[in-house]
Amino acid sequence: MQTDIxxxxxxxxxxxxxxxxxxxxxxxxxxDxxxxxxxxxxxxxxxDPMAREAARACPVTAITVSETAD
Incomplete structure (x- = not known):
């Protein structure tokens, strides 16, 4: 089973x-x-594992990364 985000x-x-x-x-x-x-x-x-790091780096938590299973 592969996990996508x-x-x-x-x-x-x-x-x-x-x-x-x-x-x-x-x-x-x-x-722009x-x-x-x-x-x-x-x-x-x-x-991309850095997507989660980007979500953590957002100062206003505007990014959500969630997992979905195939």
């Missing part, structure tokens, strides 16, 4: 600190307004 960003909570993009540049970036966004195709099953 789902990443969600609370756009209302995000303040654009950019800690997620620094912690996991293969998963997160910042949009400076707010967090996922790189295309990264919302499900990224398997």
């Amino acid at each position: 789902h990443i969600a960003i609370d756009k209302d909570a995000c303040i654009g600190a950019g800690q997620c993009a620094l912690a996991a540049p293969g998963v997160f970036t910042q949009d 307004d400076g707010f967090s966004t996922l790189l295309p195709g990264r919302e499900n099953g990224t398997g």
Whole structure:
């Protein structure tokens, strides 16, 4: 059984600190307004262990990483 992850960003909570993009540049970036966004195709099953670190680094806990089992 493989475990995938789902990443969600609370756009209302995000303040654009950019800690997620620094912690996991293969998963997160910042949009034109400076707010967090996922790189295309990264919302499900990224398997990037740094996604959890990015969620921990967010100063306003706007990122949620949850596991889903196949």
